[in-house]
Amino acid sequence: MPARSPALPRRAAPAIPAGLRREQLLELYHYVRLTRSLEERLANLYRQGKVIGGLFRSLGQEADSVGSAYALDRSAGDFLSPLIRNLGSMLVQGAEPLAILRQYMAKAASPSRGRELNIHFGDLEKGYIGQISHLGDMVPVMAGVTLSFKMRGERRVGLVYVGDGAMSTGTFHEGINFAAVQRLPLVVVAEQNGYAYSTPVRKQTAVERLVDKAAAYGVHGDSADGNDLLAVYAVTKRAVDRARAGEGVTLVELRTYRRKGHAEHDDQSYVPEEELAYWARNDPVDAYRRQLEESGWAGPEELLAAEARIDEELDRAVALAEAEPFPEPESALDGVCAGPPAAERPWYRGRGG
Amino acid sequence: MAEVTYLEALRQGLREEMRRDERVFILGEDVGAYGGAFKVTEGFYEEFGEARVIDTPISEAAIVGAAAGAAHMGLRPVAEMQFIDFISCAYDMLTNYVATARYRAGLPTPIVVRGPCGGYVRGGPFHSQNPEAAFLHTPGLKIVCPATARDAKGLIKAAIRDDDPVLYFEHKFLYRRIKEALPEDGDLLTPIGKARIAREGRDLSIITYSAMVWKALEAAEILEREDGLAVEVLDLRTLVPMDDDAIVATVEKTNKVMIVHEDTRTGGVAGEIAARINERAFEWLDGPVLRVTAADVPLPYAPTLEDYVLPQTADVVAVARRLAAY
Ligand SMILES: Cc1ncc(C[n+]2csc(CCOP(=O)(O)OP(=O)(O)O)c2C)c(N)n1
Numbered sequence: 001m002p003a004r005s006p007a008l009p010r011r012a013a014p015a016i017p018a019g020l021r022r023e024q025l026l027e028l029y030h031y032v033r034l035t036r037s038l039e040e041r042l043a044n045l046y047r048q049g050k051v052i053g054g055l056f057r058s059l060g061q062e063a064d065s066v067g068s069a070y071a072l073d074r075s076a077g078d079f080l081s082p083l084i085r086n087l088g089s090m091l092v093q094g095a096e097p098l099a100i101l102r103q104y105m106a107k108a109a110s111p112s113r114g115r116e117l118n119i120h121f122g123d124l125e126k127g128y129i130g131q132i133s134h135l136g137d138m139v140p141v142m143a144g145v146t147l148s149f150k151m152r153g154e155r156r157v158g159l160v161y162v163g164d165g166a167m168s169t170g171t172f173h174e175g176i177n178f179a180a181v182q183r184l185p186l187v188v189v190a191e192q193n194g195y196a197y198s199t200p201v202r203k204q205t206a207v208e209r210l211v212d213k214a215a216a217y218g219v220h221g222d223s224a225d226g227n228d229l230l231a232v233y234a235v236t237k238r239a240v241d242r243a244r245a246g247e248g249v250t251l252v253e254l255r256t257y258r259r260k261g262h263a264e265h266d267d268q269s270y271v272p273e274e275e276l277a278y279w280a281r282n283d284p285v286d287a288y289r290r291q292l293e294e295s296g297w298a299g300p301e302e303l304l305a306a307e308a309r310i311d312e313e314l315d316r317a318v319a320l321a322e323a324e325p326f327p328e329p330e331s332a333l334d335g336v337c338a339g340p341p342a343a344e345r346p347w348y349r350g351r352g353g
Numbered sequence: 354m355a356e357v358t359y360l361e362a363l364r365q366g367l368r369e370e371m372r373r374d375e376r377v378f379i380l381g382e383d384v385g386a387y388g389g390a391f392k393v394t395e396g397f398y399e400e401f402g403e404a405r406v407i408d409t410p411i412s413e414a415a416i417v418g419a420a421a422g423a424a425h426m427g428l429r430p431v432a433e434m435q436f437i438d439f440i441s442c443a444y445d446m447l448t449n450y451v452a453t454a455r456y457r458a459g460l461p462t463p464i465v466v467r468g469p470c471g472g473y474v475r476g477g478p479f480h481s482q483n484p485e486a487a488f489l490h491t492p493g494l495k496i497v498c499p500a501t502a503r504d505a506k507g508l509i510k511a512a513i514r515d516d517d518p519v520l521y522f523e524h525k526f527l528y529r530r531i532k533e534a535l536p537e538d539g540d541l542l543t544p545i546g547k548a549r550i551a552r553e554g555r556d557l558s559i560i561t562y563s564a565m566v567w568k569a570l571e572a573a574e575i576l577e578r579e580d581g582l583a584v585e586v587l588d589l590r591t592l593v594p595m596d597d598d599a600i601v602a603t604v605e606k607t608n609k610v611m612i613v614h615e616d617t618r619t620g621g622v623a624g625e626i627a628a629r630i631n632e633r634a635f636e637w638l639d640g641p642v643l644r645v646t647a648a649d650v651p652l653p654y655a656p657t658l659e660d661y662v663l664p665q666t667a668d669v670v671a672v673a674r675r676l677a678a679y
Contacts, residue, residue, distance in 0.1 A: 052475045053654060106475075106655035114655030117477040133479030134442060135411055168410035170442065196411060197435075198387035204410045270386055329661035336650050343649045346618075348671045349661075 013296035018234040025297050026306065028070055028229060032285050034310050035062040035088035038097050041314050042104055046264055050322065051104045053117045058085040060227070060259035061193055063284035065089040065161075067232030068189050068254065071240045072127075072159055078240070079127045079145055080159040081138040082119060083166065085191070085258070090119055094126035097314060101321035114327035135166035139175030139188065146184040146243075157243045159187040159236075164204050165196025167213065176249065180217045185243035187236065188219075188251045191226065193258040198270045211253035219249040226256030227284040230291075257282070354534040359527045362502035362535060364393055366509035367431065369540075371401055374429060377513055380407040380416055381433030390435045391469055391528060413442035420464040421451050421518075429513055434468030437522060438482040451518045452493030465512045469525035471564055471615060472647075472663055477654035483563075483616035485592055488520055489625065495519045495545060496592040500566035502533035504590055507543025515545055524564040531567070546591050548599035554585035557609035557676055560600060560626055562589040565613045565664065572669035582677055592622060600626065601634045608639040609676050613669055618646040640679030643672050 016025060039057055046055040058065060065088030072078035074093065082089045087100065102110035104118055111121040112130075122130040129145065131138050142160035149156040162172055167190060179186045190210040192201060207213060214221025220242060224235035232254055239250035257279040261268040268276070292298040333342045357365065371377045378401075379394055385408040388395030398406045409416050413434060420430035434440045440447070447466070454460040472481035488494050495517050499505040505523060512519035535541060551566055552573050559569040566588045573584035587603050589596060604610050610630060612623040627642040645664045653659055 052656065053477060108655075112654075114658050115478070115651070115653040117654050120477075133436075133477075134439065165411045168412045170412070170414050196382075197390070198383045199408055199410075203408050326655050326657040329657045332650060332653050332658040332661045333648060346645075346648055346668070348645070348668055348675070 016297060017230050018237060020230070020233070022297060025292060026302065028066060028233070029288060029292060029298065029303065030306055030310070031066040031070070031088060031092050032062045032229065032288060033307055034091055034097065035066060036285050037310050037314055038091075038100060039087065041318055042101070043264065045101075045105065045318070052106045053104075054263040054265065055104070056084045056118060056263050057260040058087055060279055060284065061085055061191065061256045062088050063229040063288060064189075064191055064226035064232050064254040064256045066092055067229045068159065068236040068252070069093055071233055071236035072157060073240070074127060077127060077154070077156045078158070079129070079142070079156065081129045081131055081142050081161065083131055083138075083161040083163060083191070084118065085163075085193075086161050087119055089161065090128060093128045095119075095123070095128070096317075098317040098321060101317055102324065105321055106326060107321060107324045108327040108331075109324055113331065134171075136162065136169030136171035136175070139172050140178060141175075142186055143175050143179040143182070143184055146179065146186045147182060149185055150182065155244055157185045157187065157240050159189060159240070161189045161191060163196055164190070164192050164201045164210060165199065167210060168204055176217050176219070176251070179249045180219045183246070183248035185246070186249050187239040187243055188249060189236065190251060190253045192253055192255045193226075194275075195258055195262070195271070197262040197266075209253060211251055214251040217249070217251070219251055220247070221251050221253070223253035223255065226254030227282055227287065229284060229288045256284070354536055356532045356534050357502055358529050359499070359502045359505045359523070359531050360391065360393060360529055362506040362533070363509055363523060364395070365535075366506035366541075367394065368397065368400070370510055370513045371397070371405065374513075376427065377429040377431065378405040378407065378423075379431045379433065380409050380420060382409055382411055382435045384408060384433050389433060391525065393433070413439050414446050417443035417446040417464070417466060418450065420466070421446065421454065421462050424462045424464045425454075425460050429463055431465045431467060431513060434466065436480050437468040437470040437484060438479045440466065440468065440484055444487070447488065447494065447518075447520075448491045452491045454493075455517070456493060461516060462518050463516050464518050465509070465521055466518070467509070467512075467521035467523060469528070470522040471524040471526055472652050472659060473526045473564070475654060475656060475659060478651040481652045483522070483614070485520075485522060486616055486621050489592055489622055493518070494593065496522065497545060497590065498522045498524075498563040498592060499543075499590065500524075500527070500551075500563055500588050502531060503535060503541065504543045504549075506535060507541050508545070508590065510540070511542050511545050514542075519545070522563065526564050527567075543590065546594040546596055548596040549588045549590055550585065550599075550603070551588040552584065552586040554583035555607055556582045556584060557611065557673060558585040558587060558603040558607045559611055559613055559669065559673070560587045560589065560603065561613040562592065563615065565615055568664060568666050568669055569613055571666045572673060575666070575670050576673055580674065580677065582673070584673060595626070595629070597629055597633060600629060604630055604634040605637050608637055609679060610638070611643040611645065611672055611676055613645045613664060615647060615664060617649045618644065619649050621646055640676050643676055645669050645672050
């Protein structure tokens with residue numbers, strides 16, 4: 001393992017914002033870079049047919065996932081529920097790249113044992129609950145998770161992600177309203193990334209800004225540039241602090257951009273070229289890296305070393321996951337209910353499928 | 354006669370009805386400029402304009418509810434569910450509002466709700482469902498499940514012209530995998546409520562619908578080749594109203610019948626069909642009515658698991674052999 005570069009910048013570095021420490025800045029860099037690199041590996045595996053289902057990229061949105069999840073306090077038992085593009089949030093919350101790779105490749109050792117796709121999985125110990133496809137459903141579920149915090153008098157906070165599209169569902173509305181009335185310690189992060197599949201935001205909602213909806217629910221609203229990692233952290237941290245202090249729900253709008261299609265199959269023919277070019281210049285990972293160097297918060301060697309560590313970890317994880325088997329066919333029958341432990345085997349099937 | 358895929362046949366049917374009747378319009382997520390997640394409505398936005406091809410917010414209850422309201426007022430809406438799995442978000446609208454509207458209030462509600470159903474595509478638990486049983490149980494909704502390109506076209510046209518709400522479940526596995534030569538002019542309509550004999554036989558009958566018709570036909574070939582059995586395959590095409598006459602006729606003909614569907618077993622459509630046979634043709638049976646269905650679990654993602662859970666041709670063959678032995 002390469003040693004951390006001890007060299008401190010010559011000129012006095014500007015103060016680190018949002019109460020963060022220098023090690024935390026490096027940790028944040030680790031997570032955004034890991035998110036980017038892991039997705040690049042997944043895209044390769046997808047092209048080789050090894051990712052069985054669809055691949056949903058968060059290219060250009062890594063800062064919004066990572067910065068917001070980082071504002072939670074894992075040691076306090078804070079909880080989150082991601083959406084399809086919040087790979088970075090899962091990583092911050094302790095999901096391992098190997099688990100993600102196994103899940104995408106439908107391997108027996110994947111967290112869902114091959115039953116579910118992509119990042120649809122949870123871990124109650126680590127503090128995240130996997131989403132289902134039906135958009136909006138996790139908002140009421142996270143209202144229930146945070147209701148349990150309130151009922152037990154625990155100072156824990158929950159965070160749930162929705163997109164500009166998911167906010168049009170009935171379950172979003174019912175869930176945030178329920179949480180608002182109960183003054184639950186819930187942060188609802190609304191990611192405005194320009195499109196829901198092919199549908200632009202103006203066809204999704206008539207409000208100017210997603211955060212305008214906060215008023216309708218009587219909750220606090222706040223927003224930030226979703227491509228500015230430290231601004232994302234700061235705005236979410238304020239919302240988390242409010243929730244922990246018993247001040248109820250905050251709706252946080254993060255404005256970012258989905259630089260790939262809805263999933264890898266989508267060629268984005270509906271997106272203007274200039275728009276893509278603009279946002280490619282506004283890359284959040286590059287911007288953060290530059291900010292770290294230019295502010296003197298991190299030296300080039302330590303950033304390179306961090307990147308090398310990620311590459312090594314991913315090399316190992318990809319090789320391991322690729323070599324693993326699919327689940328045993330008959331294991332499909334286990335665990336629909338706590339009891340009986342397995343569904344009935346079709347009588348016309350021999351043992352072992 | 355040009356060869357068209359199941360998907361193109363559906364598209365043709367929709368397009369012809371929109372050209373024929375200006376009351377027909379389409380609403381759904383990404384159906385407009387994008388042409389739909391599976392491109393069923395590709396080119397419609399350009400031809401019919403955004404007033405008749407409406408991109409909606411992600412709000413299935415509003416899509417179905419708004420379709421119902423527009424239908425009361427004399428329009429003929431066709432609502433797309435991006436995947437049929439999301440029809441559950443409109444369950445209240447469909448079962449409480451739409452299904453009861455005529456009976457309760459004399460309100461005509463001629464809507465079509467259509468979308469891709471079915472598995473064998475590694476879509477996992479939320480992009481593979483077959484929701485027909487949930488709606489079969491609700492009086493007031495018609496349900497059609499085309500298995501062929503001809504019926505994909507004929508049933509969408511009939512559904513749009515029908516005066517009742519029709520759920521049209523199109524199988525995504527079939528979209529681009531099957532092709533058929535269809536006449537280019539003339540009105541190709543498949544009557545709602547009429548089954549079709551997909552293959553004639555006298556030794557036993559397989560009653561089925563949607564993508565399972567193809568598994569049944571494959572099994573019938575194997576059974577003929579290896580066992581010398583003449584298997585009849587009845588493609589129901591419509592689940593509600595069910596073609597009882599066709600069901601009884603095939604039972605009377607072969608005296609042995611099995612039912613194949615892709616949906617899970619308990620509370621599935623096969624149970625209803627078996628009960629009807631029991632009531633109407635019990636004395637014609639020379640063996641039990643047997644089922645081949647998915648196992649009673651949410652549909653898993655991994656290929657090994659999905660293949661285990663869903664019915665396979667070998668299952669149909671095995672059950673047919675057991676039945677033939679009676
Ligand atoms: C209730 C429901 N309807 C439709 C879909 C199909 N669908 C999956 S993702 C998506 C777009 C989501 O957009 P948004 O919430 O803005 O998230 P983004 O993809 O932009 O991150 C749609 C329509 C779904 N998953 N759930």
